[in-house]
Amino acid sequence: MSLGRRVLLATLAAAALSPAARAVSLAGLTGYASATAARERELEAAFQAIPNPEHTREWHRTFTAEPHPAGSERNNELARFVADEWTKQGLEDVRIRRYDVLNTAPREVSLTMVAPVRYEASLREDPVEADPDTKDPRVGPGYLGLSASVDVEASVVYAHSGNPEDYAVLRKAGIDVRGKIVLVRYSNPYSYRGFKALTAEREGAAGILIYSDPAEDGFTRGPVFPDGPWGPASHVQRGAITYDFIVPGDPLTPGWPSLPGARQLEPEQARSLPKIGGLPLSWKDAKPLLEQMDGPLAPRDWQGGLPIEYHLGGGRVRAHLKVVMDNHVSPNYVVEGRIRGAQAPDEWVLLGNHRDAWVFGGVDPSSGSASLMEVTRAFGELSKTGRRPKRTLVFCSWDGEEVGLTGSTEWGEDLAEELGAKAVAYLNVDSSASGPDFQPQAVGSLAPLVLDLARELRDPASGAPLADALRTSLTKSRAEKGQAAPVDDELVDVRIGSGSDHTVFLNHLGIPTVGLSFDGPYGVYHSMYDGFAWMNRVGDPGYRYHVALARFWGTLALRLADADLLPFDFAAAGRHLRVFVGDLEKATEEGRLDLSRVRAGTGAFEAAGGRLADASRRALAAGLPAPDVARRVNQGIREVERNWLDPEGLPGRPWFKHTLYAARYTYAHLELPGLTEAAEEKNWERAARQAAILERALARNAALVDALAKDLTTGPATGTR
Numbered sequence: 077m078s079l080g081r082r083v084l085l086a087t088l089a090a091a092a093l094s095p096a097a098r099a100v101s102l103a104g105l106t107g108y109a110s111a112t113a114a115r116e117r118e119l120e121a122a123f124q125a126i127p128n129p130e131h132t133r134e135w136h137r138t139f140t141a142e143p144h145p146a147g148s149e150r151n152n153e154l155a156r157f158v159a160d161e162w163t164k165q166g167l168e169d170v171r172i173r174r175y176d177v178l179n180t181a182p183r184e185v186s187l188t189m190v191a192p193v194r195y196e197a198s199l200r201e202d203p204v205e206a207d208p209d210t211k212d213p214r215v216g217p218g219y220l221g222l223s224a225s226v227d228v229e230a231s232v233v234y235a236h237s238g239n240p241e242d243y244a245v246l247r248k249a250g251i252d253v254r255g256k257i258v259l260v261r262y263s264n265p266y267s268y269r270g271f272k273a274l275t276a277e278r279e280g281a282a283g284i285l286i287y288s289d290p291a292e293d294g295f296t297r298g299p300v301f302p303d304g305p306w307g308p309a310s311h312v313q314r315g316a317i318t319y320d321f322i323v324p325g326d327p328l329t330p331g332w333p334s335l336p337g338a339r340q341l342e343p344e345q346a347r348s349l350p351k352i353g354g355l356p357l358s359w360k361d362a363k364p365l366l367e368q369m370d371g372p373l374a375p376r377d378w379q380g381g382l383p384i385e386y387h388l389g390g391g392r393v394r395a396h397l398k399v400v401m402d403n404h405v406s407p408n409y410v411v412e413g414r415i416r417g418a419q420a421p422d423e424w425v426l427l428g429n430h431r432d433a434w435v436f437g438g439v440d441p442s443s444g445s446a447s448l449m450e451v452t453r454a455f456g457e458l459s460k461t462g463r464r465p466k467r468t469l470v471f472c473s474w475d476g477e478e479v480g481l482t483g484s485t486e487w488g489e490d491l492a493e494e495l496g497a498k499a500v501a502y503l504n505v506d507s508s509a510s511g512p513d514f515q516p517q518a519v520g521s522l523a524p525l526v527l528d529l530a531r532e533l534r535d536p537a538s539g540a541p542l543a544d545a546l547r548t549s550l551t552k553s554r555a556e557k558g559q560a561a562p563v564d565d566e567l568v569d570v571r572i573g574s575g576s577d578h579t580v581f582l583n584h585l586g587i588p589t590v591g592l593s594f595d596g597p598y599g600v601y602h603s604m605y606d607g608f609a610w611m612n613r614v615g616d617p618g619y620r621y622h623v624a625l626a627r628f629w630g631t632l633a634l635r636l637a638d639a640d641l642l643p644f645d646f647a648a649a650g651r652h653l654r655v656f657v658g659d660l661e662k663a664t665e666e667g668r669l670d671l672s673r674v675r676a677g678t679g680a681f682e683a684a685g686g687r688l689a690d691a692s693r694r695a696l697a698a699g700l701p702a703p704d705v706a707r708r709v710n711q712g713i714r715e716v717e718r719n720w721l722d723p724e725g726l727p728g729r730p731w732f733k734h735t736l737y738a739a740r741y742t743y744a745h746l747e748l749p750g751l752t753e754a755a756e757e758k759n760w761e762r763a764a765r766q767a768a769i770l771e772r773a774l775a776r777n778a779a780l781v782d783a784l785a786k787d788l789t790t791g792p793a794t795g796t797r
């Protein structure tokens with residue numbers, strides 16, 4: 077999954093910058109004493125010298141050679157391939173973990189317009205000469221993952237983007253969608269297709285068709301594949317409609333791992349399983365229906381990129397929709413490998429990427445898979461010469477991400493206790509490269525570290541630091557909205573939604589996460605055309621951005637794995653938190669919500685974060701801290717993120733336990749989720765309870781961070797932990 081936040085933006089001209097601009101002096105590495113910093117610099121340089129475009133391209137060809145959706149024989153074969161290669165590369169403890177989960181595939185799909193004229197939708201994508209893979213007979217029709225089976229003949233209504241406000245417009249126009257088939261488009265504005273399905277289900281529709289309008293990802297935007305990045309007429313955006321915003325992972329084992337033989341719910345009891353069925357459509361298949369629609373003319377902003385008038389649908393168009401799904405329990409395979417830490421093997425820095433793809437997965441996810449294989453190859457080579465990090469690096473190749481973040485969720489639930497004790501951070505890469513636009517995302521406490529690295533590592537085309545390219549791109553997009561240029565704190569995105577494998581780590585287990593990618597114009601998402609040829613003609617022809625991503629990812633892992641004192645910045649986390657609280661206050665009716673104590677708690681946490689940063693700097697300037705002090709402080713730093721968890725979870729979806737971060741049902745980011753959702757529902761009593769939960773977490777963390785600062789300065793405080 078994971079369609080980047082600015083993925084549909086046009087490519088930006090690379091920033092011109094003097095090659096002499098050295099962003100970071102050799103002296104300072106946050107979290108390092110000077111002796112270890114010098115060694116770290118050397119190790120990072122040795123690591124960065126290994127990944128190369130030729131190898132990356134070979135990995136990419138292997139992953140994209142055949143369709144490999146979750147549960148398919150090919151995807152399972154690729155799990156064995158990854159495990160074998162990791163073993164050869166020199167990774168340790170390589171194993172494949174099996175989870176028996178609800179997988180999804182279509183048995184029979186058809187859509188026929190039966191009135192006013194007959195049209196049989198092809199549901200297939202047309203081959204193009206320039207891309208031999210598009211002639212692969214193994215490519216199936218488009219379908220929606222974990223759709224219900226449905227067989228209905230009914231009239232068709234155009235419901236714009238399929239969000240609740242769209243149905244309100246239809247109701248005003250006197251159109252009832254109950255028992256009908258709704259036809260909705262993907263974006264405008266973007267919302268996760270599972271939310272469109274849930275909304276249609278709640279509105280009583282009998283089926284849902286989701287199509288790609290050229291205004292969003294086709295010819296309206298620019299040249300289409302094979303001449304450009306955008307989707308051709310027949311491209312279909314496949315995808316799951318699982319309600320994983322309620323609980324992700326295997327719908328039959330919410331909250332516990334799908335180990336072979338585990339207890340399973342009946343499908344009727346599973347809250348994340350859609351009860352509605354439907355299909356994704358290309359605009360080529362949607363146009364015949366749209367141009368026959370009668371009824372009122374659709375509002376102006378509902379008109380799309382096709383040269384027709386879009387109508388709401390007055391009953392003239394009738395269609396027969398048949399979807400017979402084969403949703404059954406079968407294995408998902410998560411591949412795991414490690415480079416054991418030399419000094420602190422029980423502290424883990426985790427790196428993961430999903431392997432399963434809707435078809436070939438050129439960008440999503442095989443670009444990320446190719447980058448991951450270069451990262452592991454590099455660490456394998458270093459370890460063969462005896463150069464290994466201080467902490468353990470754990471690498472994971474996830475399965476079933478596209479179905480419901482399934483493999484990572486089951487793995488996280490399986491290893492929850494161990495992860496709670498050992499994990500330092502989870503570094504996720506879904507798609508690594510669809511263009512040159514760097515898009516880092518991190519929790520507030522890790523954003524400064526990510527920005528440090530973005531100042532050191534360079535854009536492969538311009539040679540400028542990635543941070544400069546990022547600033548240029550953000551300045552431009554903000555100027556278009558009439559906003560001021562970004563300050564440093566705004567360069568790394570700290571508002572983290574859902575839609576990829578970081579979810580279980582951040583939202584369920586309280587493990588800080590980072591997400592990395594290079595984005596660009598990308599209109600073939602989840603279609604057959606997202607393949608090897610697209611990457612080589614359009615996305616990243618020289619594989620330079622794949623390599624830049626591998627270098628960034630591995631360097632970030634090393635920086636965390638080798639630090640004397642973990643480089644988390646709680647003052648920065650506090651500053652971001654202050655912005656979140658301010659946003660909520662602005663959005664809430666005045667006088668309805670008393671956030672003064674939350675604001676005070678945020679200030680105390682931020683100030684404690686500043687004191688810990690000062691104490692760390694002073695301690696490291698004086699040399700290496702005593703091992704027992706460093707161990708205690710690092711342990712405490714890891715506890716801070718866990719402390720944001722509320723064991724009760726969010727009201728209505730208790731699997732989501734983080735008090736600062738969650739996602740909306742649309743997958744959009746949602747900060748201070750318990751509090752924000754209560755305020756949006758104007759449930760002030762619940763909002764007050766959620767505020768109290770947040771106040772307690774803030775107080776706990778301010779005290780903990782202060783105790784760590786004191787420990788570094790004067791020895792352990794007592795009674796605080």
Ligand SMILES: [Zn+2]
Pocket residue numbers: 077078430440441477506507
């Ligand atoms: Zn993906």
